[in-house]
Structure formats: structure tokens, C-alpha cells
Amino acid sequence: MRTARAVLVGIGVIGLGLLLAGVRVNPYMYFAGYVVLQYVIIASAWNILGGYAGYVNFGTPAFFALGAYTAIFLMEALGAPLPVMILAGGLVAGLLGLGIGYLTLRLKGVFFSIATFALSVVVQTLIINWDFVGGAKGYTVIRPPAPFFGSWGVLLFVVMVTLAVVTVLVARSVERSWIGRGLAALRDNEEAAECMGVPTLRLKLFATTLSGFFLGVAGAPFPYYVTYVEPASAFDLNYAVNALAMPMIGGTTTWVGPVIGAVLLGTAQQVATVTISSELNLLIVGVVLVLFVVLAPEGIVGLARRLRSR
């Protein structure tokens, strides 16, 4: 029953997005909205592994860029349409996720995190040396005319609204199901969970794959959005920091946390980029992240809960 209501709310949000697309506000709004929604997807996807299962992934850029570069590859090789690119980008990144899932067999905690960071650099080196998708020079996307709404800015905004709603709904249903409870158990104590009969490996593989899939999905429309992709921008460290900062600020144990964090931090960054400078807004992210980790480890959701219980 509650799931049905959540789906209805999701459909409502998509409807709102369509309405916004019809109203035609300042084009910059769609542009900025895309970025915030992209971060909603990234933060929610990251949280499936990092928040629910407690495996901190520093390799977000690898998954995001793999989504983007799969899209570029399909564009260059087949001229594939956007939905195919998004699905394929997600699948390829999900496959990488499955790979790091097997890494968790040997690597726990800190070592896992360092390995994912290493993975990100290895993937970046491979892409830099792969000329078919532009190599270090980058790749310029030539977009066909937008099939709907008359402009790619608006169309991509609607696409992002839909993807964000789907990601959040999936993250929510994972959290509420036995899978979410199993992941929470292995987050608290993996050995104890295993002893109690929780299929930890299968759950971890599920979490890494699903998390990777949606990180790839977030990256797949990126080439169409920026129209010029180079490894440095697709593998930007900002994605790694934001992917972890947003859930940490919102609260990692529920699906609401990453959404709150992404909307707050994402919007703040957009405002700061326009009004102050883009370098300074990164500094803000770093400072806010450190402050939250030190002072409010449970995030905004945890703060709210503490206030309510008083």
C-alpha cells in the first residue's frame, strides 16, 4: 500500500517536471536543474552501497564516466538513440560494479575504498589511451534536433526528472525490503550476519551492481548535456566528493538522506557557481562535508530524528 503511494508521488513528481518543461522558464533553470537531478541520482545510487551496506566507494567517477563513454561509443559506432545509451551505460557500469563486488571478498573497509579510487584512475588511463572515443583530446557530440520540447535543455531536464524518480523509488524499495535489512545487518557486523544465515556475498554483489548501474545511468546523458566530453571532466574528482558528501550530509541510512543532501548541496553549489565562483563552491562542499562528519555524523535526517525524540 505504501509502495503504491510512493509510486504515485513519483509519478506526480514526473508530472511536475513535465509541467515545468511546458511553462518555459529561463533556460538556465533547466540547465541547473539537470545538474541537481544528476546529483540526486548519483547520491542515491552511491548510498545503496555506501549507506546501506557500509562500503565507501571513492570510485564514483569511474562509474559515471563509464556511463558517459559507453554512450559516446554507441553514438560513434551505431548512432544509437538516447534511451539505448542510458540503458547500455547503466549496464556497462553495473558490470564494473559486479567486478568490485567480487573485490569485497578480499577487501574490507578502508582497503576497499582505496581500491575503488585506484580503479577510477586505471579506467581513466584506459579511456585517455582509447582514441575511438576521443582519447585525451576529448569528444565533440553532434546532437540531432531535439525530438520533443524543441530544445535539448528542456528534454534532458525531463529525462533527468524521470531517471531521478526511478532511482529514488528503487533505492527506497531496496531499503524497505529484506535486501535492505540484510545489507544493514552486514553493515553492522559482516561476520555475525553471515553466521545468522544472511547471504552476504549475494547481497553485496547485488548492492555493488545496482549502485554501479545507476551511477552509469547518471553519466549516460552527460555527453548530450555538455556536447563536449574529455576524460578530465568525466572523471572529475568532484563526483567522488559529492557522491559521498551528499548522503553524509543528508543521512546515509534512509533513502531520504541522499535526496535531501543532493538537493541542498546541489542547489547551493549552483547558486554559488553563479554568484561567487566555481572554485569557491567546491571549497564549500569540502568544508561542509568535514563539518558534518565531525559534528553531525548522522546527517540532517539524524538531527531531525534527535529533535523529534526530545
Added chain:
Amino acid sequence: MFSWDLLANAIVAGILLGGFYAAVSLGVSLTFGLLDVVNIAHPAFVILGAYVAYVMNSSFGLDPILTGVLFTPLFYVVGAGVYRVYYASFERRGEESLRGLVFFFGLLFIIEVALSLKYGVDYRLVEAVYIGKSIDLGGVGIAFRLLVPCLVGLAMTLALYLFLSRTFYGRAVMGVSQDQMALRLMGANPIRIKTIAFGIGIAAASLSGALLITISPVVPSTDRDYIGRVFAITVLGGLGSIGGTLVASIILGVAESLMATLFGPSWSLAVSFGILLLALAVRPAGLFGR
């Protein structure tokens, strides 16, 4: 076309580079290997040290390595302060591993962005009499800009080794890494010992930053390349083993140098991360692990 000269040059350059890598990794060996503090911000302190050397060199003409040595006390204090914050926020609450990791990641990001705000993203370099000179040993050129950092790195390795094995505080650091409770029972304060060790780790980072800018120009984002390198070296060498760190550094230096010579420099970065992934997956205890 294959040339023995090229190969010999690459290997010699790799060994020299290895001595420098040891200097960069010593601090992580100490903090991560012995204290179990995942100081992923270590490379950011290296870059901070490099920028201090750059500023002193460009405005006062001070020798970069001399600057590095002069500023170690300041960085020691900074490091001790960082550890105190880390201890109060995470270790005491018993939630150090993952949140602590995020804390240091945030710190790395803050230092990097602050540096690029102040100095921009242009490459910065230093000037010193030995930069640009080299000696020729039967076809193998030894550049002084590599030789000097290598020698300093070896001296740092030796100093840290002697500190850990011969001095009271050094032995106490080894003690902390083995059994904190026992150390407490012996009347020593593990937190104080760890603060000292962490300060030394950060001081070593700043000095190796001065070596870094002697070898090649630096931008604020250079720290990212070194995250993989230092952790690859510490893991490969075996956590907390100073000798292992040196051996692993030279292995990595030679491997990178060969890769750069044979396949081009754009591949050399993948070597360290490849080694790291391999070491983590196959033998997490490292070559000289306990």
C-alpha cells in the same frame, strides 16, 4: 627499435625516482601502517609542502630542500593538531574507520581547492643550482634533480628507521601499533605517542613535497596521482615496514619508468594503481607484511 642505453637509463631513473617515492610514502607507512589512521590526505600535505617551497623560492630565492627542512617543525605542529581533531571526533567515539576516511578525503579536497584558489592551476616550479645539471656514467645520465631528492629520501628512510628502532619514542610508536592497552599499563600515554607519530608523518610529507617540486613542476591536483602511489607502496611493502616501503618504492619507480619509456608516459600512472589493485587482491599483507 630497442636500445640498451634507453633501457639502462630508464632503470637508473626509476631507481632514483624510487628513492623519492620512499620519501613520499614514509609518512603513510607511519600513520596508516603503524597507527591505523587512514590519512588519505597525506598527498595533499605533500603538495602543500611543495607550494611552501615554491613560495619561499620565488620570493626569497631560498633553496627548495632547505625550505622543506626549515618548515618541518611547522608541519609537525599542523599534523599533531589534525590528529587531535581526528582523535576527538572519531577515534574516541570508536567510529574511526569509515567516517575518519571521509574526514581525510574532505581534508584533501579542501587543501587542493584552497591551493588552486590561491595560486591557480598553472604549473609552478622552483629554481636551484643543481636543477638542470647531470653527470654521465658510461652512457647513463644521472640528473641531479633526481639524484638529490633520491639521496634526501634515503636519508629520511634511514632516519625514520633509526628513530623507530633506537629511540624511546620510536619504540613507543611500535608499541602503540602492537598493543595500546599494554602500553597504557606501562604508564605511557598512547594518544600522546600517536600525536607525535602523526606530526612526524605530516612533517615528512611536507619535506617530500619540497623534493617533489625539485623533480617536476606541480599543480594543486598533483596530489591525486600520489594517492594511488603512496598506498600502492605502503601496501606492497607491507604495512608499517620501513625497509619494505623502500623496496616497494624502488620497484614502483622502476616499473613506472620502464612503462613510460616503452609505452609512453600516459600509461605510467596506471602502473601504480595496477600494482595496488593486484597487491590488494593477491597479497594484502604485502611483501614484508607482519
